Amino acid sequence: MSRSPDAQRMEKIVSLCKRRGFVFQSSEIYGGLNGCWDYGPLGVELKRNLKNYWWHVMVHERDDVVGMDGSILMNRAVWKASGHEDTFSDPMVDCRSCKARLRADQVIERKGVRQCPNCGGKDLTEPRPFNLMFKTYVGATEGESSVTYLRPETAQSIFVQFKNVLEVSRKKLPFGIAQIGKAFRNEINPRNFTFRSREFEQMELEYFCRAEEGMKLLDYWLEERLKFYQNIGISREKLHARTVPDEERAFYSKGTYDIEYDFPFGWQELEGVAYRTDYDLSQHQNASGKSLEYFDEETKQRFVPHVVEPSAGVDRTVLALICEAYSEDEAPDEKGEMETRLVLRFHPRMAPIKCGVFPLLKNKEPLVAKAKEIIDLLRPHLTVFYDESGAIGRRYRRQDEIGTPFGVTVDFETLGEKDATLRDTVTLRERDSMKQERVAINDLAGILTPRIS
Ligand code: GAP
Numbered sequence: 001m002s003r004s005p006d007a008q009r010m011e012k013i014v015s016l017c018k019r020r021g022f023v024f025q026s027s028e029i030y031g032g033l034n035g036c037w038d039y040g041p042l043g044v045e046l047k048r049n050l051k052n053y054w055w056h057v058m059v060h061e062r063d064d065v066v067g068m069d070g071s072i073l074m075n076r077a078v079w080k081a082s083g084h085e086d087t088f089s090d091p092m093v094d095c096r097s098c099k100a101r102l103r104a105d106q107v108i109e110r111k112g113v114r115q116c117p118n119c120g121g122k123d124l125t126e127p128r129p130f131n132l133m134f135k136t137y138v139g140a141t142e143g144e145s146s147v148t149y150l151r152p153e154t155a156q157s158i159f160v161q162f163k164n165v166l167e168v169s170r171k172k173l174p175f176g177i178a179q180i181g182k183a184f185r186n187e188i189n190p191r192n193f194t195f196r197s198r199e200f201e202q203m204e205l206e207y208f209c210r211a212e213e214g215m216k217l218l219d220y221w222l223e224e225r226l227k228f229y230q231n232i233g234i235s236r237e238k239l240h241a242r243t244v245p246d247e248e249r250a251f252y253s254k255g256t257y258d259i260e261y262d263f264p265f266g267w268q269e270l271e272g273v274a275y276r277t278d279y280d281l282s283q284h285q286n287a288s289g290k291s292l293e294y295f296d297e298e299t300k301q302r303f304v305p306h307v308v309e310p311s312a313g314v315d316r317t318v319l320a321l322i323c324e325a326y327s328e329d330e331a332p333d334e335k336g337e338m339e340t341r342l343v344l345r346f347h348p349r350m351a352p353i354k355c356g357v358f359p360l361l362k363n364k365e366p367l368v369a370k371a372k373e374i375i376d377l378l379r380p381h382l383t384v385f386y387d388e389s390g391a392i393g394r395r396y397r398r399q400d401e402i403g404t405p406f407g408v409t410v411d412f413e414t415l416g417e418k419d420a421t422l423r424d425t426v427t428l429r430e431r432d433s434m435k436q437e438r439v440a441i442n443d444l445a446g447i448l449t450p451r452i453s
Helices: 005-019 041-060 076-082 155-160 162-169 211-231 279-288 314-325 365-378 392-402 441-452
Strands: 023-025 037-039 065-067 089-094 101-103 108-110 113-115 128-131 135-137 147-149 175-184 199-209 239-243 255-263 266-277 294-296 301-303 306-313 326-332 338-344 355-359 384-386 406-410 425-430 436-440
Touching (some): 005 326, 037 041, 041 175, 041 211, 041 314, 076 155, 155 175, 155 199, 155 279, 155 306, 199 211, 211 266, 211 306, 255 314, 266 279, 306 314, 314 326, 338 392, 355 365, 355 392, 365 384, 406 441, 425 441, 436 441
Parallel strands (some): 065 175, 355 384
Antiparallel strands (some): 023 037, 089 101, 089 128, 108 113, 175 199, 239 255, 255 266, 294 301, 326 338, 406 425
């Protein structure tokens, strides 16, 4: 059976990610570990650019948000109070024929009969809950008293530190606490490359407010988050805000949106924006016996704040950035014949490398020396990459393929050999249009810096 264009596109993306060092299978030389991924030299830069930009927009650019960085292991009582120990589960079904373990929503139904999507078998167990938290033991004894879990979301450390952060930051409602960090879920069926992983990162904001502000802030944060995705280069047409219906929403949430992206494998959630009411703080207040109330100095009232939570996945957003950027077009090769050009059209803000620097020929010392001077000149301002090997067209293609938005070439004109007025100028090539302009070396940092920030 031939694969659909979307499936083929996804295969090309996965293969490019490995070939160019964005994403590798974790523990690959031992056969991998399902649901776990390693980011290579380019992947880690892309991920960092995303996290840094999120932090910049959500914390540094605002007066009403502060950050924190909580531990991954927490007292088990946190997970009891939050409800995760009892209810953080997916319904799981076993196929008795091929022994596959399936999420109940993966089971196909034909003419009212449930079937295994792997082998077509009809001998399936009834769905039963499977807790997604990874259990572990703290200390030298492995017993009930030492049990805890790898956190399945970063949010809970924000809730349990609410009082400490409030006291030290002296913020007034509404205000938020932001965190970026690892989360772990023992997903029954990790799939779609990094989309559903067992170890992943989240970027979460808990924005505390008064009850009467909750619904308005939910819409405010949805709009802010949609803007964010557009500012990192994701087109609005590929984003969708889904209103989560009552029957799918957590019982304590008064409203939730899923921000979905049009991946090659379908529309899927990038981020949830949820109005969680005062559920989390109240649960922890009741379970710990410690007050998590806010004192309003104007009205002299004490109350447990409500919270609106935009919660985004780092890995899913990185995957969306790569899917969005991936494109193939036609460009002339060295002999002027058209060939397919593979290009990652990253927003310059997200691109792992901002500028390639190339001496036209590697065996001409003055060209190489000038190119290295330019590297030193640009390095304090942006990530640069020096490449002297192969024909210049090949070098451009290699940078196109990893999404480098700019390329600087040092040629004989730079040395002033043909025309003294061109001394210390270079060609600056733009990835998407492939247009080239001649600019002075001294102007380069000033031209490039605003284009990448
Ligand atoms: N604190 C709320 C919370 O954790 P969630 O919808 O379960 O809500 C938030 O997760 C985001 O975390 C998701 O929108 C997604 O981007 C990311 N995420 C969740 N599970 C994931 C997984 N197995 N692999 C990759 N990312 C995941």
